[in-house]
Amino acid sequence: MTADPKTIAAGHIWTFPGGIHPPERKELSNTYPLRELPLATHYSVPIKQHSGEPGDIIVRVGQTVLAGQPLTQVGVGFGLPVHAPTSGTVTAIGPGRIAHPSGLPDIVITITADGKDTFAPPLPIQDVATASRADLLEQLRQAGIAGLGGAGFPTAQKLALQRPLDYLIINGVECEPYISADDRLMREQASTILRGADLLLDITQCPQALIAIEDNKPEAIAAMQAALTDYPRMQLRVVPTKYPSGGEKQLIQLLTGRQVPSRGLPIDIGLVMHNVGTAYAVARAIDHGEPLLQRVVTVTGEHVAKPGNYWVRLGTPVEHVLQVTRYTAETNQRVIMGGPMMGFTLPDLTVPVVKITNCILVPSTAELAPPQQEMPCIRCGACADVCPAQLLPQQLQWLAKAKDYDGLNQQNLFDCIECGACAYVCPSEIPLVHYYRKAKAEVRNIAREKAKAEVARKRFEARNERLEREKAERLERHRKAAEARKQAQAEAVKAGADNPQDAVQAAIARAKARKAAQLKEQQANSEPDGEST
């Protein structure tokens, strides 16, 4: 089926290669309505919760803050601000645990809550209908909105790119097992999400939007369908349940039959995609002046007594979330931030919930068996059959182990979206994605080293060139000076002055005469002793 506009408009759903059907387990959490998580006693707010540079800190230790008050501001690096999740006192600013797979610390602002949860006045917004595009983007930036689907790219920055667009795609697919945060949000806040999508259409000057939902969420589909009657510019698209349908590139392929060019962006093919949670946050920020203070987090897994979806303030330690939801830990317990396919394990529970945290999963070993010993690859090719990017994961694996970076490049390592489908089906339980991440990091390092070496080489060459040039200049200067001197002398002689050469000759003659006299004297002195040497 060709990817022509008519077919897209007719609602054709394309397919993408590969994909898997892991147990969904969404029923663990999606049957409970959204609930507010009780406030914690303290919050640790990492200053960087999005992709890009952090903002500049504008609070100091000891300062009291109100809920929604910015703690950082947009700095030179176009970073996003973060806001105080509740009212209280800033008790520390310094390195702390953040939500990152590496477990490495970053700057965290710790706020001790006063329990009153007093809110700062909402962000000022002029009449939305007449507000300029720049004003709306600034509003989203000040509200600290980053993509809530997972990547955490600053929303305003994504919207600022001005290119002709065919479609805005609102991603409510949520294909990752266990997670039901978007599902519940769509069921309960469909009209706000669509309002956000409508605003996004205005901001991007895009003619129409497609709302994509996986067919395993009938309630969300019904809710969104009902709310859609008010929004003629939007259409619902139900996609078949398959992991990773919700991946940006895969969803684009499903809805439009187009492929985002390698190393390109969806906007290159006239598309832009936002998550339903982001659309909701956009509506709240523009219509109500609310900064991004909280998000829906699925808390699930068989070791959580009260699973469900909770509104969790950003900066809430995972420990508090799990205490409220009454978790129990077994030996070798894993606590996963994100889903079972792409989430990462937490080293401890001081890690805070941030803008990209969609799920906290506390599984039992019975439901998610721990990894087994890696066996040798038998080249069965199960991985290639499920790869949505049409890569050859086993080849990548051999090349990654052999550190053959040219080969990896030829096999398009950087087109891997790290969905984990290959590792999921691998009968030898090879942690394939881990190898790819490592290889990618190595390739990036090599590129960085190469760039550094290139700079150093250029500098060295420039220095050598400068030294050579200076030497040549010096020699030239000396030559010129000598020439000038000679010329001056010649001119002086011509003019009738003593030839300096005569004076030299005379001096030499005088010296010789003196030496001869000295020699004579010595000989005369030594003779009377009768000793000779």
Next chain:
Amino acid sequence: MSFTIATSPHTHQRRTTQQVMRWVYLCMIPGVAALTYFFGWGVWLQMLLALITAIFTEAACMWLRGRSARFAWRDHTAIVTALLLAVSIPAYAPWWIIVIGTSFSIVVVKHVYGGVGQNLFNPAMAGYVLLLISFPVQMTSWPVPQSLAQYTINFADSVSLVGSGYTQSGYNMEQLRTGVDGATMATPLDSVKTDLSRSLTPTEALAKPIFNDIAGIGWMWVNLAFLLGGLALIYLKIISWHIPGGLLLGLAVPSILMSLFAPGQAIGLSLHLLSGATMLGAFFIATDPVTAATSNRGRLYFGLLIGFLTFVIRTWGGYPDGIAFAVLLANMCVPVIDRYTQPIAYGHGGRS
């Protein structure tokens, strides 16, 4: 409290290499049953000897390599290699044939190259070719299907034949291959090949008692039984259709063309498909993932190549069957096939 760190994905489909291999040998049951029905218990003795040899040689290799033998046993690949070789060789070949062949497969073809996943050549077929070249008499002495045989072979005879070369009543293999008419009976492919080279027409060649109307007696059912097991493997998604499909197509198309344009020398389609090791090769041997091409398109070409080479060897080569040689030749071509069949990755200009 600290928690376990693991890398994503945290969930895993529970189909291990061991399970895959187990399905492979379970799906051999129909074929082995047919072999037993037509040729007696010999195949079981060969399988037993092959298994024992494989387990011991694998352990020895792992010990020499300073690794755990249990680690190698766990994946069951040696079992599959051993069983494939055992069903490939004549059912009453002397015991040392299978011992040498299996040892070669495991030690040289598999472990010398670095163990499971690292070998370039199909271990069972490399072992088979070694035996075929080194011991041509023993390796071509297939017994006569029991329905045609002058002497019946019971289980005790089987043991005695494999162990000493004589049945309990003192007959040797050469005598056992004699049919009721007193003539030595070759395998269907061998017989046809010899007769065609003696300028007989295919009709005359197929008039011998070892043939029914379609293919060789016994052999046809053995092939159909392996086909059944192979289809089960596809159904269970242990293998994909690409290699067997390609192989059968690569064999069928030239044989049809041959029958059309040079009927005097043509073995014929049904005999090609239902004789020798065709179905065993197509579904169980060529599908060895380690030594096959990587992508599905590559596998199709890999299969086509084996099928075509088998046709060439059977038609013009010096051996009656050609699956083993064809597989090894195709193994050599795998890196080239892989190079030219790399799928177009997402975002590189392919169509969805």
